[in-house]
Amino acid sequence: MNKNYKYELKFKVRDYECDLQGIVNNSVYQNYLEHTRHEYLKSVGLNFAEMHTQGITAVVARADIQFKTSLKSGDEFVSRLKVEQEGIKFLFHQDIYRLPDEKLSIKAIITTVTVVDGKLQVSKEFKEAILK
Amino acid sequence: MNKNYKYELKFKVRDYECDLQGIVNNSVYQNYLEHTRHEYLKSVGLNFAEMHTQGITAVVARADIQFKTSLKSGDEFVSRLKVEQEGIKFLFHQDIYRLPDEKLSIKAIITTVTVVDGKLQVSKEFKEAILK
Amino acid sequence: MNKNYKYELKFKVRDYECDLQGIVNNSVYQNYLEHTRHEYLKSVGLNFAEMHTQGITAVVARADIQFKTSLKSGDEFVSRLKVEQEGIKFLFHQDIYRLPDEKLSIKAIITTVTVVDGKLQVSKEFKEAILK
Amino acid sequence: MNKNYKYELKFKVRDYECDLQGIVNNSVYQNYLEHTRHEYLKSVGLNFAEMHTQGITAVVARADIQFKTSLKSGDEFVSRLKVEQEGIKFLFHQDIYRLPDEKLSIKAIITTVTVVDGKLQVSKEFKEAILK
Numbered sequence A, B, C, D: 001m002n003k004n005y006k007y008e009l010k011f012k013v014r015d016y017e018c019d020l021q022g023i024v025n026n027s028v029y030q031n032y033l034e035h036t037r038h039e040y041l042k043s044v045g046l047n048f049a050e051m052h053t054q055g056i057t058a059v060v061a062r063a064d065i066q067f068k069t070s071l072k073s074g075d076e077f078v079s080r081l082k083v084e085q086e087g088i089k090f091l092f093h094q095d096i097y098r099l100p101d102e103k104l105s106i107k108a109i110i111t112t113v114t115v116v117d118g119k120l121q122v123s124k125e126f127k128e129a130i131l132k
Helices: A026-043 A046-052 A123-129 B026-043 B048-053 B124-131 C026-045 C048-053 C126-130 D028-041 D048-053 D124-131
Strands: A007-012 A056-067 A075-088 A088-101 A106-117 B005-010 B057-065 B076-086 B088-097 B104-116 C007-012 C056-067 C076-086 C091-098 C104-116 D008-012 D056-067 D078-088 D089-099 D104-116
Touching: A007 A026, A026 A046, A026 A056, A026 A075, A026 A106, A026 C026, A046 A056, A075 A123, A088 C056, B005 B026, B026 B048, B026 B076, B026 B088, B026 B104, B048 B057, B057 B124, B076 B124, B088 B124, B088 D056, B104 C091, C007 C026, C007 C104, C026 C048, C026 C056, C026 C076, C026 C091, C026 C104, C048 C056, C056 C126, C076 C126, C091 C126, D008 D028, D008 D089, D028 D048, D028 D056, D028 D078, D028 D089, D028 D104, D048 D056, D056 D124, D078 D124
Parallel strands: none
Antiparallel strands: A007 A075, A056 A106, A056 C056, A075 A088, A088 A106, B005 B076, B057 B104, B057 D056, B076 B088, B088 B104, C007 C076, C056 C104, C076 C091, C091 C104, D008 D078, D056 D104, D078 D089, D089 D104
16 A cells, blocks of 8 residues: 555456547546545445435535546556545545556546535535544 | 337437447447437436336346447437337337448347336336327 | 637437436546547547547547536536647637536536657647647 | 356446446446456457457357346446357357345346458457367
C-alpha cells in the first residue's frame, strides 16, 4: 500500500472496455474511479446502495481528469485514492498507475457533495466514516 | 413503418460503442434492443421506470440473439419489434436492419416475464397495453 | 441553433444509461460529450475512425466536467459545443442543457491534442477543418 | 475449480453496472461472459487483440442467455466455461454462479466462429489451443 494514499484497488483492463483505437475508452476511467470510491467507502463502513435507501446521496459535483498514459487491453493497474474535506465538499484525489511499471495513467480530482433528505449538506455519517 | 412489425426505432452507431475490432461490441446490441423495447412500451402507455415504482417489473428471462452483420462506426440502422404472448411469457421478436440497405444485422427473441408485487405473474396493465 | 456555440446535437436518455440512483451515470456524460465531438468533427469533414487509420489520433488530455443537474430516464437534452485553439491544445467547451426547459446539466472543458505519426503535434487537417 | 468446466474466473459486481432496478443490467452479463472467454483464450495461449492484428477474428454468431437469478450491487460471482466444437462452430457453455451460495445466475451458450483472412473457416491456431 502506497503511503501517500488512503486506499488502493487493483484492476485489469477488459477487452470490452477498449475502443476502436485499441485503448481504454475515456469514459471507462470514470467507471474505474467510481468503483474505487465505492469500494473505499465500503471499507470505511459506508455502503453506497444502502446510503441511497436511507436518503443519503453522495453526488459528484465535478470530475477533473487528466489522461496521462493510455491503458491497453490486458494491462493491469492500481487505482489509488486520498480524500480531504473543503467546506461542504469532499475532494477525492484519485490516481491510476499502470502495473508493474507504476507509470501514471490518470490524475483526477473528483469533487463530491452529500445530499441528505433532499438538501445539500454534509452527511455526518459520511464525514465521520471518512475522517476517522 | 414495416408491416411485419409493431414498432420501429432508428439509431446511429456511436464511436464509443465500437470495440477494438472497429465494430459494435456484442453487448451493445442488447442495449439497443432494450431501448427499443422500453420506447415501444412507452408508446403503448407503459413507462418502465414508473412501472418499477408501482411494484411491476418486466424481467428478461432469456435473450437469444443471432449476430448476422456487424454494424460499424457511423452506421445508421432501424430496430424493429413485434410481440406475442405465450402463457406467462411475452416474446419480443426484435430484428435490427442496417440502413439504407436493409441488410439484417441482428435477429433476436427476447423472452420477458412480469413480476407483480414480488410474484411471477402476468401483469394485467402490461398485457392490456401490449395486446390492444 | 444557439449563437454561442458552433454545433449542437439532440439526445434522449436511455434507461440502460441510468444507475441505481435512477439518474444518468456520471461516466455516461463523457459518452454523450465524445459522441457530440465526433459528430461535430464529421460535420466539418473529419472522420474519427478514418483519421485513426491515417495515423492521426485526437487524444483527450483532460476532461473537466461540472455536474449541474442530473438527467433522468426519458429526459431529452441538447449537447452544445464550441472550440478554441490554445497552443498545441484544442479546448472543446461542451455544455449539456435539459430540454425543453434549457436547464444547464453539464458544463465541461475537454482538452484535446493531436498525435500525427506517433508524435504530439498539431494536425494540419484537424486545425484547418476546425478553424474554417 | 469445478470439474464440469474447463475454466473459471471470479468477479465482483460494480455499482456502475447496476441499472435503475438496482440489479446488474442484462447487457453487462455479456461483458462478463466475453471477458471470461477472452481470459480463457489467453490462458490457452490465444490473445484476442493479437489474433485480430494477425487477421484472425473470433466472431460471436449467436448468444443464447438465460437469466436465472439477478446479481446485485456488491455480489461476488464466478463465471465458468467449457467449450465444444460442432463443425465450423465453437460452442462456449458459460454459466455464472453467485457466491458464496453457488446459486445459478446465468446459463448461456455462446456460438463462435473464426474468420481467417476475411473468410469464415476454422482457425487452426484457435482449434489447437482450445482442444489441447
